[in-house]
Amino acid sequence: MKKFVNQSLKSFNTFGFDVSAAEVYEVTQNSDLNELFNMGIFKRSFKIISGGSNLLLTKDIETPVILIRNKGIKLIEETQDYIYLEVSAGENWHEFVLYTVDKSWGGIENLSLIPGCVGAAPIQNIGAYGTEVKDTITRVNAFNINSGDTEIFENEQCKFGYRDTIFKNQVKDQYIITSVCFKLHKKWSPKTEYGDIKKQLSDNGIINPSIKSVSEAIIQIRQSKLPDPSKIGNSGSFFKNPVISKARAEELTKLFPTIKTFNVNDFEVKVAAAWLIDSLGWKGHQENNIGVHEKQALVLINKGGGKGKDILTLAQKIQESVKVKFGIQLEFEVNIW
Ligand SMILES: Cc1cc2nc3c(=O)[nH]c(=O)nc-3n(C[C@H](O)[C@H](O)[C@H](O)COP(=O)(O)OP(=O)(O)OC[C@H]3O[C@@H](n4cnc5c(N)ncnc54)[C@H](O)[C@@H]3O)c2cc1C
Structure with a gap:
Protein backbone atom coordinates (compact mmCIF):
# COMPACT_ATOMS: atom_id res chain seq x y z
CA MET A 1 0.00 0.00 0.00
CA LYS A 2 1.38 3.40 -1.00
CA LYS A 3 1.14 6.46 1.25
CA PHE A 4 1.39 10.05 0.00
CA VAL A 5 1.65 13.15 2.19
CA ASN A 6 0.51 16.68 1.36
CA GLN A 7 -0.95 15.32 -1.86
CA SER A 8 -2.84 17.53 -4.31
CA LEU A 9 -6.26 16.02 -5.07
CA LYS A 10 -6.61 17.91 -8.38
CA SER A 11 -6.37 14.75 -10.48
CA PHE A 12 -8.55 12.78 -8.05
CA ASN A 13 -11.75 14.82 -8.49
CA THR A 14 -13.54 15.48 -11.78
CA PHE A 15 -14.23 19.12 -10.84
CA GLY A 16 -10.44 19.44 -10.86
CA PHE A 17 -10.24 21.44 -7.62
CA ASP A 18 -6.71 21.76 -6.33
CA VAL A 19 -7.16 21.07 -2.63
CA SER A 20 -4.58 19.08 -0.73
CA ALA A 21 -4.84 16.06 1.54
CA ALA A 22 -2.51 15.69 4.53
CA GLU A 23 -2.21 11.90 4.02
CA VAL A 24 -3.47 9.61 1.26
CA TYR A 25 -3.41 5.77 1.33
CA GLU A 26 -3.80 3.90 -1.95
CA VAL A 27 -5.61 0.60 -1.36
CA THR A 28 -4.85 -1.93 -4.11
CA GLN A 29 -5.91 -5.12 -2.30
CA ASN A 30 -8.42 -5.96 0.40
CA SER A 31 -5.66 -6.81 2.90
CA ASP A 32 -4.60 -3.12 2.77
CA LEU A 33 -7.85 -2.33 4.59
CA ASN A 34 -6.85 -4.75 7.40
CA GLU A 35 -3.51 -2.96 7.59
CA LEU A 36 -5.26 0.43 7.87
CA PHE A 37 -7.56 -1.09 10.52
CA ASN A 38 -4.55 -2.31 12.54
CA MET A 39 -2.95 1.14 12.19
CA GLY A 40 -6.05 2.61 13.87
CA ILE A 41 -6.90 4.80 10.84
CA PHE A 42 -10.61 3.96 11.12
CA LYS A 43 -10.77 5.11 14.75
CA ARG A 44 -10.19 8.63 13.41
CA SER A 45 -12.34 10.45 10.92
CA PHE A 46 -11.34 9.65 7.30
CA LYS A 47 -12.51 10.04 3.70
CA ILE A 48 -12.82 7.61 0.80
CA ILE A 49 -12.28 8.58 -2.83
CA SER A 50 -12.79 6.24 -5.79
CA GLY A 51 -13.17 8.11 -9.10
CA GLY A 52 -13.91 11.47 -7.43
CA SER A 53 -16.77 12.12 -9.87
CA ASN A 54 -19.46 12.71 -7.26
CA LEU A 55 -17.51 15.04 -4.98
CA LEU A 56 -17.27 18.76 -4.36
CA LEU A 57 -14.04 19.55 -2.53
CA THR A 58 -14.40 22.92 -0.82
CA LYS A 59 -11.28 22.87 1.38
CA ASP A 60 -8.03 21.03 2.18
CA ILE A 61 -8.52 17.67 3.87
CA GLU A 62 -6.74 17.12 7.17
CA THR A 63 -8.06 13.59 7.82
CA PRO A 64 -6.63 10.49 6.04
CA VAL A 65 -7.95 9.94 2.50
CA ILE A 66 -8.26 6.36 1.25
CA LEU A 67 -8.09 5.85 -2.51
CA ILE A 68 -9.83 2.68 -3.66
CA ARG A 69 -7.78 1.03 -6.42
CA ASN A 70 -8.32 -2.76 -6.01
CA LYS A 71 -8.86 -4.52 -9.34
CA GLY A 72 -10.31 -7.73 -10.71
CA LEU A 226 -22.66 16.50 -21.07
CA PRO A 227 -19.33 18.24 -20.64
CA ASP A 228 -16.29 15.93 -20.64
CA PRO A 229 -14.69 16.32 -17.16
CA SER A 230 -11.21 16.03 -18.70
CA LYS A 231 -11.97 19.30 -20.54
CA ILE A 232 -14.43 21.14 -18.25
CA GLY A 233 -14.44 20.27 -14.55
CA ASN A 234 -17.82 18.99 -13.36
CA SER A 235 -19.51 16.32 -11.29
CA GLY A 236 -22.44 15.48 -13.55
CA SER A 237 -25.89 16.38 -12.21
CA PHE A 238 -25.36 18.53 -9.16
CA PHE A 239 -29.00 18.32 -8.01
CA LYS A 240 -31.43 15.42 -7.69
CA ASN A 241 -34.81 15.60 -9.40
CA PRO A 242 -37.22 16.43 -6.53
CA VAL A 243 -40.08 14.02 -5.85
CA ILE A 244 -43.37 15.72 -4.89
CA SER A 245 -46.99 14.66 -4.40
CA LYS A 246 -49.27 14.39 -7.44
CA ALA A 247 -51.61 16.98 -5.89
CA ARG A 248 -48.79 19.51 -5.52
CA ALA A 249 -47.62 18.77 -9.08
CA GLU A 250 -51.13 19.49 -10.39
CA GLU A 251 -51.14 22.86 -8.60
CA LEU A 252 -47.72 23.71 -10.05
CA THR A 253 -48.78 22.64 -13.55
CA LYS A 254 -51.70 25.12 -13.37
CA LEU A 255 -49.26 27.90 -12.48
CA PHE A 256 -46.44 26.77 -14.81
CA PRO A 257 -48.00 24.83 -17.69
CA THR A 258 -44.63 23.85 -19.29
CA ILE A 259 -43.18 22.34 -16.10
CA LYS A 260 -41.67 18.87 -16.79
CA THR A 261 -42.75 16.00 -14.54
CA PHE A 262 -42.49 12.18 -14.66
CA ASN A 263 -44.73 9.72 -12.87
CA VAL A 264 -43.05 7.80 -10.03
CA ASN A 265 -46.11 5.94 -8.69
CA ASP A 266 -49.83 6.58 -8.12
CA PHE A 267 -49.11 9.31 -5.56
CA GLU A 268 -45.79 10.90 -6.49
CA VAL A 269 -44.11 12.57 -9.44
CA LYS A 270 -40.53 13.56 -10.15
CA VAL A 271 -39.98 17.13 -11.29
CA ALA A 272 -37.17 17.79 -13.77
CA ALA A 273 -34.74 19.87 -11.69
CA ALA A 274 -33.13 21.03 -14.95
CA TRP A 275 -36.45 22.63 -15.99
CA LEU A 276 -36.79 24.44 -12.65
CA ILE A 277 -33.24 25.81 -12.83
CA ASP A 278 -33.43 26.66 -16.52
CA SER A 279 -36.72 28.52 -16.12
CA LEU A 280 -35.04 30.80 -13.58
CA GLY A 281 -32.42 31.74 -16.16
CA TRP A 282 -29.44 30.04 -14.53
CA LYS A 283 -28.31 28.06 -17.59
CA GLY A 284 -25.01 29.49 -18.86
CA HIS A 285 -24.61 31.72 -15.75
CA GLN A 286 -20.93 32.36 -14.90
CA GLU A 287 -18.97 33.94 -12.03
CA ASN A 288 -15.43 33.51 -10.57
CA ASN A 289 -14.43 30.90 -13.22
CA ILE A 290 -17.32 28.66 -12.25
CA GLY A 291 -20.89 28.47 -13.47
CA VAL A 292 -23.86 26.53 -14.83
CA HIS A 293 -23.20 24.60 -18.04
CA GLU A 294 -24.65 26.30 -21.12
CA LYS A 295 -26.35 23.13 -22.43
CA GLN A 296 -27.33 21.41 -19.17
CA ALA A 297 -28.77 23.39 -16.24
CA LEU A 298 -28.16 20.53 -13.78
CA VAL A 299 -24.41 20.59 -14.31
CA LEU A 300 -22.24 23.07 -12.43
CA ILE A 301 -18.79 23.61 -13.92
CA ASN A 302 -15.27 24.68 -13.02
CA LYS A 303 -13.94 26.53 -16.06
CA GLY A 304 -10.42 26.29 -14.62
CA GLY A 305 -9.01 28.01 -11.58
CA GLY A 306 -12.41 28.14 -9.84
CA LYS A 307 -12.95 27.28 -6.18
CA GLY A 308 -15.13 24.55 -4.72
CA LYS A 309 -16.56 26.94 -2.14
CA ASP A 310 -17.77 29.23 -4.97
CA ILE A 311 -19.59 26.25 -6.54
CA LEU A 312 -21.22 25.60 -3.17
CA THR A 313 -22.31 29.25 -2.87
CA LEU A 314 -23.73 29.17 -6.40
CA ALA A 315 -25.54 25.87 -5.70
CA GLN A 316 -27.09 27.39 -2.58
CA LYS A 317 -28.23 30.47 -4.54
CA ILE A 318 -29.88 28.17 -7.11
CA GLN A 319 -31.54 26.16 -4.30
CA GLU A 320 -32.86 29.36 -2.73
CA SER A 321 -34.27 30.76 -5.98
CA VAL A 322 -36.05 27.45 -6.76
CA LYS A 323 -37.48 27.39 -3.24
CA VAL A 324 -38.78 30.96 -3.52
CA LYS A 325 -40.36 30.54 -6.98
CA PHE A 326 -41.69 26.95 -6.83
CA GLY A 327 -41.70 26.11 -3.10
CA ILE A 328 -39.50 23.07 -3.85
CA GLN A 329 -36.34 22.23 -1.88
CA LEU A 330 -33.66 20.95 -4.29
CA GLU A 331 -31.27 18.38 -2.81
CA PHE A 332 -27.64 17.99 -3.81
CA GLU A 333 -26.71 14.77 -5.61
CA VAL A 334 -23.01 15.54 -5.14
CA ASN A 335 -21.19 14.89 -1.84
CA ILE A 336 -19.86 18.14 -0.33
CA TRP A 337 -16.56 17.99 1.61
C1 LIG B 1 -19.82 13.89 -16.47
C2 LIG B 1 -20.53 13.11 -15.37
C3 LIG B 1 -21.68 12.41 -15.67
C4 LIG B 1 -22.34 11.67 -14.66
N1 LIG B 1 -23.47 10.99 -15.00
C5 LIG B 1 -24.11 10.27 -14.06
C6 LIG B 1 -25.30 9.55 -14.40
O1 LIG B 1 -25.74 9.54 -15.54
N2 LIG B 1 -25.93 8.85 -13.41
C7 LIG B 1 -25.45 8.81 -12.14
O2 LIG B 1 -26.07 8.14 -11.30
N3 LIG B 1 -24.32 9.48 -11.79
C8 LIG B 1 -23.65 10.20 -12.71
N4 LIG B 1 -22.52 10.90 -12.37
C9 LIG B 1 -22.05 10.88 -10.97
C10 LIG B 1 -20.92 9.86 -10.69
O3 LIG B 1 -20.29 9.46 -11.86
C11 LIG B 1 -21.45 8.62 -9.95
O4 LIG B 1 -22.07 8.99 -8.74
C12 LIG B 1 -20.33 7.62 -9.66
O5 LIG B 1 -20.88 6.41 -9.20
C13 LIG B 1 -19.34 8.13 -8.62
O6 LIG B 1 -18.28 7.21 -8.59
P1 LIG B 1 -16.86 7.62 -8.04
O7 LIG B 1 -16.03 6.40 -8.07
O8 LIG B 1 -16.33 8.77 -8.81
O9 LIG B 1 -17.20 8.05 -6.56
P2 LIG B 1 -16.50 9.17 -5.68
O10 LIG B 1 -16.88 10.51 -6.22
O11 LIG B 1 -15.08 8.88 -5.50
O12 LIG B 1 -17.26 8.93 -4.29
C14 LIG B 1 -18.63 9.22 -4.16
C15 LIG B 1 -19.06 8.91 -2.71
O13 LIG B 1 -18.97 7.52 -2.46
C16 LIG B 1 -18.01 7.25 -1.42
N5 LIG B 1 -17.26 6.07 -1.87
C17 LIG B 1 -16.61 5.92 -3.06
N6 LIG B 1 -16.13 4.67 -3.17
C18 LIG B 1 -16.47 4.02 -2.04
C19 LIG B 1 -16.27 2.69 -1.56
N7 LIG B 1 -15.61 1.76 -2.27
N8 LIG B 1 -16.77 2.35 -0.34
C20 LIG B 1 -17.46 3.27 0.40
N9 LIG B 1 -17.68 4.54 0.00
C21 LIG B 1 -17.19 4.91 -1.20
C22 LIG B 1 -17.15 8.50 -1.33
O14 LIG B 1 -16.61 8.63 -0.03
C23 LIG B 1 -18.16 9.57 -1.65
O15 LIG B 1 -18.94 9.87 -0.53
C24 LIG B 1 -21.82 11.65 -13.35
C25 LIG B 1 -20.64 12.35 -13.06
C26 LIG B 1 -19.99 13.07 -14.05
C27 LIG B 1 -18.72 13.80 -13.73
Whole structure:
Protein backbone atom coordinates (compact mmCIF):
# COMPACT_ATOMS: atom_id res chain seq x y z
CA MET A 1 0.00 0.00 0.00
CA LYS A 2 1.38 3.40 -1.00
CA LYS A 3 1.14 6.46 1.25
CA PHE A 4 1.39 10.05 0.00
CA VAL A 5 1.65 13.15 2.19
CA ASN A 6 0.51 16.68 1.36
CA GLN A 7 -0.95 15.32 -1.86
CA SER A 8 -2.84 17.53 -4.31
CA LEU A 9 -6.26 16.02 -5.07
CA LYS A 10 -6.61 17.91 -8.38
CA SER A 11 -6.37 14.75 -10.48
CA PHE A 12 -8.55 12.78 -8.05
CA ASN A 13 -11.75 14.82 -8.49
CA THR A 14 -13.54 15.48 -11.78
CA PHE A 15 -14.23 19.12 -10.84
CA GLY A 16 -10.44 19.44 -10.86
CA PHE A 17 -10.24 21.44 -7.62
CA ASP A 18 -6.71 21.76 -6.33
CA VAL A 19 -7.16 21.07 -2.63
CA SER A 20 -4.58 19.08 -0.73
CA ALA A 21 -4.84 16.06 1.54
CA ALA A 22 -2.51 15.69 4.53
CA GLU A 23 -2.21 11.90 4.02
CA VAL A 24 -3.47 9.61 1.26
CA TYR A 25 -3.41 5.77 1.33
CA GLU A 26 -3.80 3.90 -1.95
CA VAL A 27 -5.61 0.60 -1.36
CA THR A 28 -4.85 -1.93 -4.11
CA GLN A 29 -5.91 -5.12 -2.30
CA ASN A 30 -8.42 -5.96 0.40
CA SER A 31 -5.66 -6.81 2.90
CA ASP A 32 -4.60 -3.12 2.77
CA LEU A 33 -7.85 -2.33 4.59
CA ASN A 34 -6.85 -4.75 7.40
CA GLU A 35 -3.51 -2.96 7.59
CA LEU A 36 -5.26 0.43 7.87
CA PHE A 37 -7.56 -1.09 10.52
CA ASN A 38 -4.55 -2.31 12.54
CA MET A 39 -2.95 1.14 12.19
CA GLY A 40 -6.05 2.61 13.87
CA ILE A 41 -6.90 4.80 10.84
CA PHE A 42 -10.61 3.96 11.12
CA LYS A 43 -10.77 5.11 14.75
CA ARG A 44 -10.19 8.63 13.41
CA SER A 45 -12.34 10.45 10.92
CA PHE A 46 -11.34 9.65 7.30
CA LYS A 47 -12.51 10.04 3.70
CA ILE A 48 -12.82 7.61 0.80
CA ILE A 49 -12.28 8.58 -2.83
CA SER A 50 -12.79 6.24 -5.79
CA GLY A 51 -13.17 8.11 -9.10
CA GLY A 52 -13.91 11.47 -7.43
CA SER A 53 -16.77 12.12 -9.87
CA ASN A 54 -19.46 12.71 -7.26
CA LEU A 55 -17.51 15.04 -4.98
CA LEU A 56 -17.27 18.76 -4.36
CA LEU A 57 -14.04 19.55 -2.53
CA THR A 58 -14.40 22.92 -0.82
CA LYS A 59 -11.28 22.87 1.38
CA ASP A 60 -8.03 21.03 2.18
CA ILE A 61 -8.52 17.67 3.87
CA GLU A 62 -6.74 17.12 7.17
CA THR A 63 -8.06 13.59 7.82
CA PRO A 64 -6.63 10.49 6.04
CA VAL A 65 -7.95 9.94 2.50
CA ILE A 66 -8.26 6.36 1.25
CA LEU A 67 -8.09 5.85 -2.51
CA ILE A 68 -9.83 2.68 -3.66
CA ARG A 69 -7.78 1.03 -6.42
CA ASN A 70 -8.32 -2.76 -6.01
CA LYS A 71 -8.86 -4.52 -9.34
CA GLY A 72 -10.31 -7.73 -10.71
CA ILE A 73 -13.35 -9.20 -12.48
CA LYS A 74 -14.27 -12.77 -11.44
CA LEU A 75 -16.77 -15.04 -13.18
CA ILE A 76 -18.73 -16.62 -10.33
CA GLU A 77 -21.32 -18.66 -12.23
CA GLU A 78 -22.74 -19.09 -15.70
CA THR A 79 -26.17 -20.57 -16.46
CA GLN A 80 -28.09 -20.86 -19.70
CA ASP A 81 -29.60 -17.41 -19.17
CA TYR A 82 -27.34 -15.52 -16.79
CA ILE A 83 -23.76 -14.55 -15.96
CA TYR A 84 -22.77 -13.86 -12.35
CA LEU A 85 -19.71 -11.65 -11.82
CA GLU A 86 -17.85 -10.27 -8.81
CA VAL A 87 -16.10 -7.00 -9.62
CA SER A 88 -13.55 -5.25 -7.40
CA ALA A 89 -14.54 -1.79 -6.18
CA GLY A 90 -11.58 -0.01 -7.78
CA GLU A 91 -12.41 -1.13 -11.35
CA ASN A 92 -13.36 1.76 -13.63
CA TRP A 93 -17.15 1.68 -14.16
CA HIS A 94 -17.21 2.51 -17.89
CA GLU A 95 -14.40 0.05 -18.69
CA PHE A 96 -16.38 -2.63 -16.85
CA VAL A 97 -19.49 -1.75 -18.90
CA LEU A 98 -17.47 -2.01 -22.13
CA TYR A 99 -16.12 -5.40 -20.99
CA THR A 100 -19.70 -6.72 -20.53
CA VAL A 101 -20.84 -5.15 -23.82
CA ASP A 102 -17.95 -6.83 -25.60
CA LYS A 103 -19.09 -10.21 -24.22
CA SER A 104 -22.76 -9.45 -25.16
CA TRP A 105 -23.88 -9.68 -21.54
CA GLY A 106 -26.85 -7.34 -21.13
CA GLY A 107 -28.12 -5.17 -18.28
CA ILE A 108 -25.77 -2.23 -17.79
CA GLU A 109 -25.25 -0.98 -21.36
CA ASN A 110 -27.58 2.01 -20.70
CA LEU A 111 -25.15 3.04 -17.94
CA SER A 112 -22.29 3.47 -20.43
CA LEU A 113 -19.90 6.40 -19.96
CA ILE A 114 -20.85 7.17 -16.35
CA PRO A 115 -17.56 8.19 -14.71
CA GLY A 116 -16.26 6.67 -11.47
CA CYS A 117 -15.55 3.23 -10.06
CA VAL A 118 -17.59 0.06 -9.60
CA GLY A 119 -17.53 0.30 -5.78
CA ALA A 120 -19.22 3.70 -5.80
CA ALA A 121 -21.96 2.64 -8.26
CA PRO A 122 -24.24 1.06 -5.61
CA ILE A 123 -23.75 3.95 -3.15
CA GLN A 124 -26.05 6.32 -4.98
CA ASN A 125 -27.64 3.59 -7.15
CA ILE A 126 -26.35 5.16 -10.35
CA GLY A 127 -28.93 5.52 -13.05
CA ALA A 128 -29.33 6.80 -16.58
CA TYR A 129 -31.49 6.27 -19.65
CA GLY A 130 -34.19 4.27 -17.90
CA THR A 131 -31.81 1.91 -16.04
CA GLU A 132 -30.64 1.81 -12.44
CA VAL A 133 -27.69 -0.30 -11.33
CA LYS A 134 -29.82 -1.89 -8.57
CA ASP A 135 -31.53 -4.09 -11.16
CA THR A 136 -28.29 -5.97 -11.89
CA ILE A 137 -26.66 -6.02 -8.43
CA THR A 138 -27.13 -9.22 -6.45
CA ARG A 139 -24.92 -8.31 -3.49
CA VAL A 140 -22.35 -5.83 -2.24
CA ASN A 141 -19.29 -6.90 -0.22
CA ALA A 142 -18.12 -4.32 2.28
CA PHE A 143 -15.44 -3.93 4.95
CA ASN A 144 -16.87 -3.00 8.35
CA ILE A 145 -14.58 -0.26 9.72
CA ASN A 146 -15.63 -0.98 13.33
CA SER A 147 -15.04 -4.75 13.36
CA GLY A 148 -12.53 -5.18 10.53
CA ASP A 149 -14.74 -7.94 9.02
CA THR A 150 -16.02 -8.13 5.47
CA GLU A 151 -19.81 -8.37 5.33
CA ILE A 152 -22.30 -9.15 2.61
CA PHE A 153 -25.24 -6.87 1.78
CA GLU A 154 -27.81 -8.72 -0.31
CA ASN A 155 -29.69 -6.59 -2.85
CA GLU A 156 -32.73 -6.03 -0.57
CA GLN A 157 -30.49 -5.04 2.36
CA CYS A 158 -29.01 -2.20 0.30
CA LYS A 159 -32.40 -0.39 0.39
CA PHE A 160 -31.96 0.94 -3.13
CA GLY A 161 -34.00 4.04 -4.00
CA TYR A 162 -33.67 6.98 -6.39
CA ARG A 163 -29.97 7.96 -6.00
CA ASP A 164 -30.20 6.49 -2.53
CA THR A 165 -29.19 3.44 -0.47
CA ILE A 166 -28.42 2.28 3.05
CA PHE A 167 -24.80 3.39 2.39
CA LYS A 168 -25.95 7.04 2.26
CA ASN A 169 -28.14 6.67 5.35
CA GLN A 170 -28.22 4.05 8.14
CA VAL A 171 -24.64 2.75 7.63
CA LYS A 172 -23.09 5.91 6.16
CA ASP A 173 -19.30 5.99 6.66
CA GLN A 174 -19.38 2.61 8.47
CA TYR A 175 -18.41 0.43 5.49
CA ILE A 176 -15.94 0.45 2.62
CA ILE A 177 -17.27 -1.36 -0.42
CA THR A 178 -14.67 -3.87 -1.62
CA SER A 179 -16.55 -5.56 -4.49
CA VAL A 180 -19.94 -5.72 -6.16
CA CYS A 181 -21.69 -8.82 -7.56
CA PHE A 182 -23.75 -8.55 -10.73
CA LYS A 183 -26.26 -10.77 -12.53
CA LEU A 184 -26.23 -10.02 -16.26
CA HIS A 185 -28.39 -11.41 -19.05
CA LYS A 186 -27.27 -13.69 -21.83
CA LYS A 187 -30.76 -13.44 -23.34
CA TRP A 188 -31.41 -9.77 -23.60
CA SER A 189 -33.93 -7.22 -24.80
CA PRO A 190 -32.94 -3.59 -25.35
CA LYS A 191 -34.32 -0.70 -23.28
CA THR A 192 -34.71 2.07 -25.81
CA GLU A 193 -37.82 3.92 -24.64
CA TYR A 194 -35.99 6.57 -22.65
CA GLY A 195 -34.82 9.96 -24.03
CA ASP A 196 -33.28 10.04 -27.48
CA ILE A 197 -32.09 6.42 -27.65
CA LYS A 198 -34.50 5.41 -30.43
CA LYS A 199 -33.68 8.52 -32.44
CA GLN A 200 -29.94 8.00 -32.06
CA LEU A 201 -30.22 4.34 -33.09
CA SER A 202 -32.25 5.35 -36.13
CA ASP A 203 -29.70 8.09 -37.01
CA ASN A 204 -27.08 5.35 -36.82
CA GLY A 205 -29.12 3.21 -39.23
CA ILE A 206 -29.81 0.51 -36.59
CA ILE A 207 -33.10 -1.40 -36.88
CA ASN A 208 -32.44 -4.38 -34.58
CA PRO A 209 -30.24 -3.00 -31.79
CA SER A 210 -27.52 -5.13 -30.22
CA ILE A 211 -26.04 -4.53 -26.76
CA LYS A 212 -23.12 -2.86 -28.49
CA SER A 213 -25.24 -0.55 -30.66
CA VAL A 214 -27.29 0.57 -27.62
CA SER A 215 -24.10 1.28 -25.66
CA GLU A 216 -22.67 3.23 -28.60
CA ALA A 217 -25.89 5.26 -28.97
CA ILE A 218 -25.84 6.13 -25.25
CA ILE A 219 -22.19 7.19 -25.50
CA GLN A 220 -22.99 9.43 -28.49
CA ILE A 221 -25.98 11.04 -26.72
CA ARG A 222 -24.00 11.65 -23.52
CA GLN A 223 -21.04 13.10 -25.43
CA SER A 224 -23.37 15.54 -27.21
CA LYS A 225 -25.07 16.69 -24.00
CA LEU A 226 -22.66 16.50 -21.07
CA PRO A 227 -19.33 18.24 -20.64
CA ASP A 228 -16.29 15.93 -20.64
CA PRO A 229 -14.69 16.32 -17.16
CA SER A 230 -11.21 16.03 -18.70
CA LYS A 231 -11.97 19.30 -20.54
CA ILE A 232 -14.43 21.14 -18.25
CA GLY A 233 -14.44 20.27 -14.55
CA ASN A 234 -17.82 18.99 -13.36
CA SER A 235 -19.51 16.32 -11.29
CA GLY A 236 -22.44 15.48 -13.55
CA SER A 237 -25.89 16.38 -12.21
CA PHE A 238 -25.36 18.53 -9.16
CA PHE A 239 -29.00 18.32 -8.01
CA LYS A 240 -31.43 15.42 -7.69
CA ASN A 241 -34.81 15.60 -9.40
CA PRO A 242 -37.22 16.43 -6.53
CA VAL A 243 -40.08 14.02 -5.85
CA ILE A 244 -43.37 15.72 -4.89
CA SER A 245 -46.99 14.66 -4.40
CA LYS A 246 -49.27 14.39 -7.44
CA ALA A 247 -51.61 16.98 -5.89
CA ARG A 248 -48.79 19.51 -5.52
CA ALA A 249 -47.62 18.77 -9.08
CA GLU A 250 -51.13 19.49 -10.39
CA GLU A 251 -51.14 22.86 -8.60
CA LEU A 252 -47.72 23.71 -10.05
CA THR A 253 -48.78 22.64 -13.55
CA LYS A 254 -51.70 25.12 -13.37
CA LEU A 255 -49.26 27.90 -12.48
CA PHE A 256 -46.44 26.77 -14.81
CA PRO A 257 -48.00 24.83 -17.69
CA THR A 258 -44.63 23.85 -19.29
CA ILE A 259 -43.18 22.34 -16.10
CA LYS A 260 -41.67 18.87 -16.79
CA THR A 261 -42.75 16.00 -14.54
CA PHE A 262 -42.49 12.18 -14.66
CA ASN A 263 -44.73 9.72 -12.87
CA VAL A 264 -43.05 7.80 -10.03
CA ASN A 265 -46.11 5.94 -8.69
CA ASP A 266 -49.83 6.58 -8.12
CA PHE A 267 -49.11 9.31 -5.56
CA GLU A 268 -45.79 10.90 -6.49
CA VAL A 269 -44.11 12.57 -9.44
CA LYS A 270 -40.53 13.56 -10.15
CA VAL A 271 -39.98 17.13 -11.29
CA ALA A 272 -37.17 17.79 -13.77
CA ALA A 273 -34.74 19.87 -11.69
CA ALA A 274 -33.13 21.03 -14.95
CA TRP A 275 -36.45 22.63 -15.99
CA LEU A 276 -36.79 24.44 -12.65
CA ILE A 277 -33.24 25.81 -12.83
CA ASP A 278 -33.43 26.66 -16.52
CA SER A 279 -36.72 28.52 -16.12
CA LEU A 280 -35.04 30.80 -13.58
CA GLY A 281 -32.42 31.74 -16.16
CA TRP A 282 -29.44 30.04 -14.53
CA LYS A 283 -28.31 28.06 -17.59
CA GLY A 284 -25.01 29.49 -18.86
CA HIS A 285 -24.61 31.72 -15.75
CA GLN A 286 -20.93 32.36 -14.90
CA GLU A 287 -18.97 33.94 -12.03
CA ASN A 288 -15.43 33.51 -10.57
CA ASN A 289 -14.43 30.90 -13.22
CA ILE A 290 -17.32 28.66 -12.25
CA GLY A 291 -20.89 28.47 -13.47
CA VAL A 292 -23.86 26.53 -14.83
CA HIS A 293 -23.20 24.60 -18.04
CA GLU A 294 -24.65 26.30 -21.12
CA LYS A 295 -26.35 23.13 -22.43
CA GLN A 296 -27.33 21.41 -19.17
CA ALA A 297 -28.77 23.39 -16.24
CA LEU A 298 -28.16 20.53 -13.78
CA VAL A 299 -24.41 20.59 -14.31
CA LEU A 300 -22.24 23.07 -12.43
CA ILE A 301 -18.79 23.61 -13.92
CA ASN A 302 -15.27 24.68 -13.02
CA LYS A 303 -13.94 26.53 -16.06
CA GLY A 304 -10.42 26.29 -14.62
CA GLY A 305 -9.01 28.01 -11.58
CA GLY A 306 -12.41 28.14 -9.84
CA LYS A 307 -12.95 27.28 -6.18
CA GLY A 308 -15.13 24.55 -4.72
CA LYS A 309 -16.56 26.94 -2.14
CA ASP A 310 -17.77 29.23 -4.97
CA ILE A 311 -19.59 26.25 -6.54
CA LEU A 312 -21.22 25.60 -3.17
CA THR A 313 -22.31 29.25 -2.87
CA LEU A 314 -23.73 29.17 -6.40
CA ALA A 315 -25.54 25.87 -5.70
CA GLN A 316 -27.09 27.39 -2.58
CA LYS A 317 -28.23 30.47 -4.54
CA ILE A 318 -29.88 28.17 -7.11
CA GLN A 319 -31.54 26.16 -4.30
CA GLU A 320 -32.86 29.36 -2.73
CA SER A 321 -34.27 30.76 -5.98
CA VAL A 322 -36.05 27.45 -6.76
CA LYS A 323 -37.48 27.39 -3.24
CA VAL A 324 -38.78 30.96 -3.52
CA LYS A 325 -40.36 30.54 -6.98
CA PHE A 326 -41.69 26.95 -6.83
CA GLY A 327 -41.70 26.11 -3.10
CA ILE A 328 -39.50 23.07 -3.85
CA GLN A 329 -36.34 22.23 -1.88
CA LEU A 330 -33.66 20.95 -4.29
CA GLU A 331 -31.27 18.38 -2.81
CA PHE A 332 -27.64 17.99 -3.81
CA GLU A 333 -26.71 14.77 -5.61
CA VAL A 334 -23.01 15.54 -5.14
CA ASN A 335 -21.19 14.89 -1.84
CA ILE A 336 -19.86 18.14 -0.33
CA TRP A 337 -16.56 17.99 1.61
C1 LIG B 1 -19.82 13.89 -16.47
C2 LIG B 1 -20.53 13.11 -15.37
C3 LIG B 1 -21.68 12.41 -15.67
C4 LIG B 1 -22.34 11.67 -14.66
N1 LIG B 1 -23.47 10.99 -15.00
C5 LIG B 1 -24.11 10.27 -14.06
C6 LIG B 1 -25.30 9.55 -14.40
O1 LIG B 1 -25.74 9.54 -15.54
N2 LIG B 1 -25.93 8.85 -13.41
C7 LIG B 1 -25.45 8.81 -12.14
O2 LIG B 1 -26.07 8.14 -11.30
N3 LIG B 1 -24.32 9.48 -11.79
C8 LIG B 1 -23.65 10.20 -12.71
N4 LIG B 1 -22.52 10.90 -12.37
C9 LIG B 1 -22.05 10.88 -10.97
C10 LIG B 1 -20.92 9.86 -10.69
O3 LIG B 1 -20.29 9.46 -11.86
C11 LIG B 1 -21.45 8.62 -9.95
O4 LIG B 1 -22.07 8.99 -8.74
C12 LIG B 1 -20.33 7.62 -9.66
O5 LIG B 1 -20.88 6.41 -9.20
C13 LIG B 1 -19.34 8.13 -8.62
O6 LIG B 1 -18.28 7.21 -8.59
P1 LIG B 1 -16.86 7.62 -8.04
O7 LIG B 1 -16.03 6.40 -8.07
O8 LIG B 1 -16.33 8.77 -8.81
O9 LIG B 1 -17.20 8.05 -6.56
P2 LIG B 1 -16.50 9.17 -5.68
O10 LIG B 1 -16.88 10.51 -6.22
O11 LIG B 1 -15.08 8.88 -5.50
O12 LIG B 1 -17.26 8.93 -4.29
C14 LIG B 1 -18.63 9.22 -4.16
C15 LIG B 1 -19.06 8.91 -2.71
O13 LIG B 1 -18.97 7.52 -2.46
C16 LIG B 1 -18.01 7.25 -1.42
N5 LIG B 1 -17.26 6.07 -1.87
C17 LIG B 1 -16.61 5.92 -3.06
N6 LIG B 1 -16.13 4.67 -3.17
C18 LIG B 1 -16.47 4.02 -2.04
C19 LIG B 1 -16.27 2.69 -1.56
N7 LIG B 1 -15.61 1.76 -2.27
N8 LIG B 1 -16.77 2.35 -0.34
C20 LIG B 1 -17.46 3.27 0.40
N9 LIG B 1 -17.68 4.54 0.00
C21 LIG B 1 -17.19 4.91 -1.20
C22 LIG B 1 -17.15 8.50 -1.33
O14 LIG B 1 -16.61 8.63 -0.03
C23 LIG B 1 -18.16 9.57 -1.65
O15 LIG B 1 -18.94 9.87 -0.53
C24 LIG B 1 -21.82 11.65 -13.35
C25 LIG B 1 -20.64 12.35 -13.06
C26 LIG B 1 -19.99 13.07 -14.05
C27 LIG B 1 -18.72 13.80 -13.73
